[in-house]
Amino acid sequence: xxxxxxxxxxxxxxxxxxxxxxxxxxxxxxxxxxxxxxxxxxxxxxxxxxxxxxxxxxxxxxxxxxxxxxxxxxxxxxxxxxxxxxxxxxxxxxxxxxxxxxxxxxxxxxxxxxxxxxxxxxxxxxxxxxxxxxxxxxxxxxxxxxxxxxxxxxxxxxxxxxxxxxxxxxx
Amino acid sequence: xxxxxxxxxxxxxxxxxxxxxxxxxxxxxxxxxxxxxxxxxxxxxxxxxxxxxxxxxxxxxxxxxxxxxxxxxxxxxxxxxxxxxxxxxxxxxxxxxxxxxxxxxxxxxxxxxxxxxxxxxxxxxxxxxxxxxxxxxxxxxxxxxxxxxxxxxxxxxxxxxxxxxxxxxxxxxxxxxxxxxxxxxxxxxxxxxxxxxxxxxxxxxxxxxxxxxxxxxxxxxxxxxxxxxxxxxxxxxxxxxxxxxxxxxxxxxxxxxxxxxxxxxxxxxxxxxxxxxxxxxxxxxxxxxxxxxxxxxxxxxxxxxxxxxxxxxxxxxxxxxxxxxxxxxxxxxxxxxxxxxxxxxxxxxxxxxxxxxxxxxxxxxxxxxxxxxxxxxxxxxxxxxxxxxxxxxxxxxxxxxxxxxxxxxxxxxxxxxxxxxxxxxxxxxxxxxxxxxxxxx
Numbered sequence: 001x002x003x004x005x006x007x008x009x010x011x012x013x014x015x016x017x018x019x020x021x022x023x024x025x026x027x028x029x030x031x032x033x034x035x036x037x038x039x040x041x042x043x044x045x046x047x048x049x050x051x052x053x054x055x056x057x058x059x060x061x062x063x064x065x066x067x068x069x070x071x072x073x074x075x076x077x078x079x080x081x082x083x084x085x086x087x088x089x090x091x092x093x094x095x096x097x098x099x100x101x102x103x104x105x106x107x108x109x110x111x112x113x114x115x116x117x118x119x120x121x122x123x124x125x126x127x128x129x130x131x132x133x134x135x136x137x138x139x140x141x142x143x144x145x146x147x148x149x150x151x152x153x154x155x156x157x158x159x160x161x162x163x164x165x166x167x168x169x170x171x
Numbered sequence: 172x173x174x175x176x177x178x179x180x181x182x183x184x185x186x187x188x189x190x191x192x193x194x195x196x197x198x199x200x201x202x203x204x205x206x207x208x209x210x211x212x213x214x215x216x217x218x219x220x221x222x223x224x225x226x227x228x229x230x231x232x233x234x235x236x237x238x239x240x241x242x243x244x245x246x247x248x249x250x251x252x253x254x255x256x257x258x259x260x261x262x263x264x265x266x267x268x269x270x271x272x273x274x275x276x277x278x279x280x281x282x283x284x285x286x287x288x289x290x291x292x293x294x295x296x297x298x299x300x301x302x303x304x305x306x307x308x309x310x311x312x313x314x315x316x317x318x319x320x321x322x323x324x325x326x327x328x329x330x331x332x333x334x335x336x337x338x339x340x341x342x343x344x345x346x347x348x349x350x351x352x353x354x355x356x357x358x359x360x361x362x363x364x365x366x367x368x369x370x371x372x373x374x375x376x377x378x379x380x381x382x383x384x385x386x387x388x389x390x391x392x393x394x395x396x397x398x399x400x401x402x403x404x405x406x407x408x409x410x411x412x413x414x415x416x417x418x419x420x421x422x423x424x425x426x427x428x429x430x431x432x433x434x435x436x437x438x439x440x441x442x443x444x445x446x447x448x449x450x451x452x453x454x455x456x457x458x459x460x461x462x463x464x465x466x467x468x469x470x471x472x473x474x475x476x477x478x479x480x481x482x483x484x485x486x487x488x489x490x491x492x493x494x495x496x497x498x499x500x501x502x503x504x505x506x507x508x509x510x511x512x513x514x515x516x517x518x519x520x521x522x523x524x525x526x527x528x529x530x531x532x533x534x535x536x537x538x539x540x541x542x543x544x545x546x547x548x549x550x551x552x553x554x555x556x557x558x559x560x561x562x563x564x565x566x567x568x569x570x571x572x573x574x575x576x577x578x579x580x581x582x583x584x585x586x587x588x589x590x591x592x593x594x595x596x597x598x599x600x601x602x603x604x605x606x607x608x609x610x611x612x
Contacts, residue, residue: 078274079319081600087611105319116609118212125609156212
């Protein structure tokens with residue numbers, strides 16, 4: 001209450017003398033310290049973006065985020081892995097020696113999927129054929145025969161190949 | 172005061188919780204060894220051990236290696252036995268373990284409402300209010316993590332964190348019967364587990380406490396759950412009292428908030444070999460300082476003091492022993508690697524004595540603060556803005572191109588004192604030049 005009263009007085013007294021407060025002028029009276037301004041409840045919006053002085057960009061309302069290969073290939077997902085290919089048996093599927101494949105471990109491998117599999121402890125990349133109680137790891141290259149999984153074999157599907165990446169500078 | 176404690180309903184109001192809290196603890200089985208198996212299908216049935224830094228002793232064993240190898244066994248003593256038994260040893264590959272841990276945690280976090288990562292291989296989850304069968308939910312967590320990462324996990328479910336931990340322990344112990352998932356929300360099952368678990372297996376009961384409790388006739392977890400809680404609190408500690416209450420089914424621990432910034436940061440490592448000259452020791456101290464400063468900046472703090480210490484081996488009776496350390500006061504609270512390296516290497520001059528064979532150095536950052544927090548004196552020096560800018564550029568270069576890409580000249584690329592890690596696996600998931608290779612032949 002008291003503060004309010006004093007501030008009103010203070011306001012009044014400065015405004016009454018405001019004509020003497022010219023720039024660079026020596027004040028005649030010592031300055032009077034005003035009471036602190038009470039915070040307002042009204043919030044003013046703050047625009048961090050720079051506002052061009054000219055015509056506003058007609059695209060501003062239509063900006064979309066940029067295309068990201070990380071997102072397309074989902075390579076930050078916890079179930080996605082990068083694997084390097086060695087050998088030429090999958091050339092027919094467009095996977096060449098030295099290519100990088102993007103492997104999804106969350107998918108159940110289906111008949112016809114290209115998979116990374118552990119065949120008797122060795123990691124291989126093949127097309128999975130699973131029909132009529134037969135499991136075959138097929139190559140996509142005539143020079144490489146299909147590999148039938150027989151009783152003594154141990155085969156685990158590690159993940160399903162989704163995409164492959166090649167550096168064409170070396171081809 | 173809570174809204175329902177108002178005077179008007181003080182007599183009649185009994186608030187029933189809509190559903191009791193439910194916690195799950197998911198824990199990776201032999202985590203380090205399991206990580207080593209992910210990219211090595213050839214080792215699926217081979218027992219594995221993982222060694223500590225410098226290949227000193229065994230710090231992790233796969234399930235099938237446990238009967239042959241004791242935890243902490245020195246590698247040089249068991250080397251021949253490992254070869255005889257066909258057990259494969261690995262140096263610890265923390266880059267790999269950390270990355271796989273992150274994958275496991277991300278998958279679990281996506282399946283539950285709330286969670287708290289408790290360690291590199293354990294996470295508490297909030298399953299309160301879930302309507303589905305909890306054992307089925309536990310199994311789907313287990314299956315999903317196994318399929319997406321290759322890491323087997325166990326799941327313990329209960330009404331308190333301590334009981335969840337116990338349920339998890341049971342899941343591991345009775346792997347074959349439980350399939351790795353145990354839900355003891357049911358009081359009958361809970362009591363069975365409590366009766367059939369020794370008190371020493373309870374979370375937070377160490378060997379010494381165990382001996383004390385057994386002397387008092389508290390043998391099983393059930394005995395502790397039934398004990399007089401106030402007496403436990405008086406005789407031991409509030410921590411054990413809380414444990415006893417939690418065993419009895421009263422939840423006293425929530426999922427924790429993230430840790431507050433650390434008050435001390437330490438980087439210490441054994442050298443790969445003994446060193447008797449000052450030059451390489453300075454290099455090592457500079458390297459540890461750079462690492463500690465990185466950690467300091469990562470938590471957004473500055474430090475005013477550092478402690479640098481060196482020591483010789485302490486156990487070889489034929490060697491002269493020496494250990495010394497010095498605390499340095501920095502001119503202002505800082506996280507500038509250059510200033511800190513300068514101070515730390517000068518400190519080595521003070522504590523280094525010729526004629527000893529040193530085995531270890533340590534750099535510790537003390538008196539940690541948040542920048543701007545410290546204003547004892549208006550005119551006190553503060554870290555110049557250009558330092559902040561330089562450090563942030565350095566950190567972003569190193570995070571993009573790999574640790575140590577940009578460093579002070581004192582830090583060597585291939586130090587002679589580097590940790591021995593002769594048996595290290597590849598960094599399959601973090602280094603593009605070390606990716607896993609699949610054959611097309």
